[in-house]
Amino acid sequence: MTQTPTWTRPHLLTLEALSSQEIMAVLDTAEALKEVSTRSIKKVPALRGKVVVNLFFEDSTRTRTSFRLAAQRMSADVVDFSVSTSSVSKGETLIDTARSIVAMGVDAIIIRHRSSGAPEVLSRLVQCSVINAGDGSHEHPTQGLLDLFTMREACRQRGKKISDLHVAIVGDIANSRVARSNLWALTKLGAKVTLVGPTTLCPSAFAEFGVQVTHDFDSILGEVDVINMLRVQFERITSAAFPSVREYSRYFGLNDERLKRCRADVLVLHPGPMNRGLEITSAVADGEKSAILRQVSNGLAVRMAVLYLCIGAGQFSES
Amino acid sequence: MAAEDVAQTVRQISQEILAAGELMSGAPLALVGIRRRGEILAQRIAAAIVAQTGRTLEVGALDITMYRDDVVGNRSIIIPMGTEMNFRIDNRAVLLLDDVLHTGRSVRAALDALMDFGRPRFIRLAVLVDRGGREYPISADFVGRRLEIPDESRVRVSLKPIDSDDAVVVDSAAPAAAGVRP
Incomplete structure (x- = not known):
């Protein structure tokens, strides 16, 4: 490999934890992916067969839609999990909700939650990628x-x-x-x-x-x-x-x-x-x-990049 | 291959392309190089064609990262470079270029990527080096140099300006870079 790939993380929880090289890696990836949205076929097969769940405990239209479109443009399947219609309103905890979703075989959970640190806790307890879509007043x-x-x-x-x-x-x-x-x-x-x-x-x-x-x-x-x-x-x-x-x-x-x-x-x-x-x-x-x-519009490219980096395939055999 | 051999090989491929009637007459021609070194080849061969015929043609660069299937299960991700094709490929004669033809997987990915941009009249393939070892039923129409080397050998192509010099080197003992497929 002549290039120096710089991304090995399965999760995106905070920007505090990222190095400047990792931040630039996301921006460069987003720049490469921006072109996809200008095509007549606005889709690449990079995440074909992957399943992404939008788990939003707070209202959101733009971020949720943006993540959904981003996942679709990368050919992933998307499930929108709406809290008001879910078991959470029956008293189920965040972790139980997430674990039962993961048990159905998902590759990434995109979570928005009113409590700071919720995505971090979740990332330690589930076997899939966790992407923070906003946690309390902590990070977005x-x-x-x-x-x-x-x-x-x-x-x-x-x-x-x-x-x-x-x-x-x-x-x-x-x-x-x-x-x-x-x-x-x-x-x-x-x-x-x-x-x-x-x-x-x-x-x-x-x-x-x-x-x-x-x-x-x-x-x-x-x-x-x-x-x-x-x-x-x-x-x-x-x-x-x-x-x-x-x-x-x-x-x-x-x-x-x-x-x-x-x-x-x-x-x-x-x-x-x-x-x-x-x-x-x-x-x-x-x-x-x-x-x-x-x-x-840039948000869409950035979220495509984040999904690709966190759940996309690993290193390739030929450069 | 040293720099002068690479230059000679590129000249030879250019001549073969110029002699190919289907590419040089009829549908408008586009040269599309697979990033990164196929893109350099596309630029060089396009320059040769323009110099000899004065004919206008389009040159594009294709990033196939999002279409690849030759993945090793390792969590170090390649940062894509993006595709740059500022022309429509519908009804064009497309000449796809890459530096090394090995398993055929990159070319398969490139064909799928091109399909997402439209429906070319036809696609032909030119490579600097064909080293054998095909895993998919793909063959090149224009080949600079054919190498018969063991599967575990690795062919390294250097092209300016990405690399400091033009060269093709075969690492025979090579367990190449770490993480590369056995």
Whole structure:
């Protein structure tokens, strides 16, 4: 083998655990697979005969659909396991549910769960690949990877590298698994990261991650290459984190007026779903700096890559 | 084979292709190389054809990673490079190129991959080296050099710019790289 394959993991649980080489391996694989979605036959046989289960304990449309399509484009069979119609609503535990699914002969479980660490626990107890599709406020590795992929695409057009970037992650950092996955991946690849949000949602303790923390969005507008706007997660915010939606929007919302003070080539990201008019205005979300829909299409390629790397075949006999 | 032998062999294959009426007249021609070294061969032979005939043709690079079946049960995964074919292959004469023809499994994978892009008029196969040892019923239409070597030997093709020089080397004692099939 003249190439140096760099992926040996059966699971994708966190980006914290990945090396920068492993992150790049996913991005390179995703780049190679992106072409598949442009064909008239949008399918490759790489995962023929494999079975993938979507096990979502939290609501999701985009991630679940994206994983489903990704598995189908790789020719795997997909089972959607919906919690509201399952035995979980009769009181079955996560582990019992997962074990009985595995007993039917599956190759990968894609899990979303409200508890941080659930995928990790599961990976130690079942004999199949486990892919984290978001666990509590811990990590959302495929979102982090697709954000990175989108940034790398933009870098290429601008003649830059990810390590040249200054990325602002704005909003509800404390409750955001997207923020954590972004943070790990970006710092591993050498980008500069600034976290922005109200003190209640963006505690200064995050400086321990080796990033900057600020509560003044306006102060960094002119310096950043990428602004990743997070959704205000009302379902996770337990106390009064900010006085009013209008006040939040005024200090931390991305609008045209703020965008004008940014660099001309700034890239705007949002993991979705958006609260239009709250953290981001429609004009910005649908504007020319926005890569929000590119993120969604890139997400498909990234998830195809993750499935291929985690459950695809091993090394080949001829180079 | 040293660099000049490789160059001579590529010239010889190019001449045979130029002499093949079905490729040089009729349906528009596309050269599709299997990544990575088949792609280099495709570029070199395309350049030779263009230089001698002035004829326009398409050149593509095919990544067959997602179609392969010659897998060793080892969890170290090959990172694919992607396919680059910026043309439709429907009704084209397609010349598929690879560096070494051995079991025929790569070519089988490449044929399946091509089918997913459309329906070519016909497909022909050119290889730099045919080393025997076929496991599938596949044969090449254009062969640079035929080698009769034991199954456990390994043929290593180097081509610039992927490698530092052009060469074909047979490692006879070779238990090749670790993890390779016995």
